[in-house]
Amino acid sequence: MRLSTRGRYGLAAMIYLGKKYGDNPVSLNEISKATGLSNNYLEQLIRELKKQDLVISVRGVQGGYLLKKSPKEISVAEILECLEEFFGVTECSAVSGLCSREDTCPSRLIWTQMHDDMINSIKNVSLQDLISKEK
Known part of the structure; x- marks a missing residue:
């Protein structure tokens, strides 16, 4: 699986907003800088x-953007699923019915298992976890 710039940059913006959680709204210019x-x-x-x-x-003048929930309540999976057009190991592992060989493909089982493992892993990583690990 390869993340697009949308996923990587969106995650970076969310990490910044997470660091500012509980403060005043953050302007787009501040996030940009x-x-x-x-x-x-x-x-x-x-x-x-x-x-x-x-x-x-x-x-308003003091307006901007805020996280709707605490960084502890937002998973990395939620963010990436929101921003990534395709989010999976292979297209057929992420969405059933895309491939005409789905029922007979000998390797689909491994792709589906890898996809499920990846999703389960990032569902258990919160935005706060990433913020806490940043130096």
């Missing part, structure tokens, strides 16, 4: 994160 990501790209990522109720926006 802290992560090195462009405002335009961050807008796209934040829009998707808002749709999945991971981030909320606050309007």
Whole structure:
């Protein structure tokens, strides 16, 4: 499995918001400066994160963005599933019915098992876990 820039950069933005959890709303410019990501790209990522109720926006002069839940309550899986168009070891392991050989493919079992193991692993890693490990 290979993460796209959307997944990697979105995770970076969420880590930054997680560090600021409990503080005032964080502006897009502040996130941009802290992560090195462009405002335009961050807008796209934040829009998707808002749709999945991971981030909320606050309007006004002191407005910006906040995590909707505590970093302890947000899993890495939630973030990546929100941002990644395809999230799996192979397409057939992530979505049933994509391959006409699904029922007869001898290797599908291993791809499905790897996919399930990966998802279960990152479901058990919270945003707070990543923040705590950062130096």
